[in-house]
């Protein structure tokens with residue numbers, strides 16, 4: 001089979017993996033080397049209906065010896081099986097880079113024989129790219145659960161970002177749907193990556209110190225950083241009965257204990273017939289969206305899981321975003337005066353995001369803010385007005401200040417931007433498409 005045919009199969013097989021944000025690393029071009037990397041989030045892929053574009057997003061092989069119930073590549077399935085050779089994939093990446101099709105590589109894989117053998121092949125591909133071709137573009141590589149720590153260390157010196165998929169939100173579900181994987185086989189490599197990042201940071205700090213006591217610990221100047229863009233993971237949502245609260249609690253602990261940069265959620269897509277899987281006809285994309293919103297609140301808005309969702313109602317509100325939902329449960333904390341409220345308080349107002357809160361704090365140094373000024377700053381005034389006062393005047397007049405009445409108003413404005421107009425959501429781009 002030629003390389004293009006393999007690419008068609010392996011790029012298509014990779015489309016279910018969503019953990020592919022490339023933000024987080026800046027690396028300038030260097031004379032005599034190829035490529036650079038920009039920290040601004042490039043989140044692109046290659047397949048026709050994949051979720052990204054400018055990364056070549058591909059599997060090394062779909063010939064997998066594991067049998068994860070939900071996966072199209074599971075060994076039970078009767079699909080064409082192919083694998084790249086390391087040099088073949090490295091050459092392909094370089095050719096695509098030179099033609100300006102891609103800015104980097106997102107490489108995952110089925111398990112070819114065993115975890116370590118698969119890791120060796122991935123490492124060899126990246127070694128050719130980095131050491132023979134001098135490729136400095138972005139590379140996100142998946143580590144295979146159960147891989148040896150030495151191979152994690154080696155891969156970490158070649159990739160910018162690594163990820164090990166948690167796959168499912170509990171070890172019971174993992175045992176049920178992925179019998180060859182276990183909590184330890186997933187968490188151990190993640191822990192090794194975390195330690196590697198910390199060690200690398202320490203040795204680089206030592207490099208900057210002008211003392212000979214630390215000379216033996218200093219890395220060579222040319223040594224690559226260990227996973228400079230950090231690690232991420234992916235979790236499938238809706239294939240097993242865990243609640244949103246359970247999923248968010250796990251995400252929060254992964255951020256805290258393993259220093260993850262991102263937890264990606266992937267709505268379960270029914271592709272296999274299996275008695276262990278739920279009978280769904282479509283992916284729960286709305287649920288996935290709400291989980292991302294909640295994840296955003298935890299990472300950028302200072303919310304705890306317990307604030308977003310409580311045990312008595314462990315699923316996120318399907319009708320409203322989690323911040324609006326929280327605000328309706330805490331109406332006693334509103335309205336807040338935009339001209340005096342603390343930054344952290346502004347962040348809790350529906351319709352005011354991180355950028356909006358910063359703009360308000362900056363603008364009110366020189367002026368008193370009213371509706372016109374807030375609209376100019378890009379605040380979603382149609383939503384925010386129920387929760388704020390401007391110069392002492394409540395902005396949500398005309399609507400009863402009760403959770404029920406405000407819920408109705410907020411639902412009317414779902415999907416509208418600061419201007420109140422409907423937002424147009426662009427479809428996925430496709431390299432193959434018309």
Ligand code: SF4
Pocket residue numbers: 064065066067068071072073074075109110111178
């Ligand atoms: S390890 Fe599991 S999820 Fe990954 S390719 Fe193999 S069967 Fe699919």
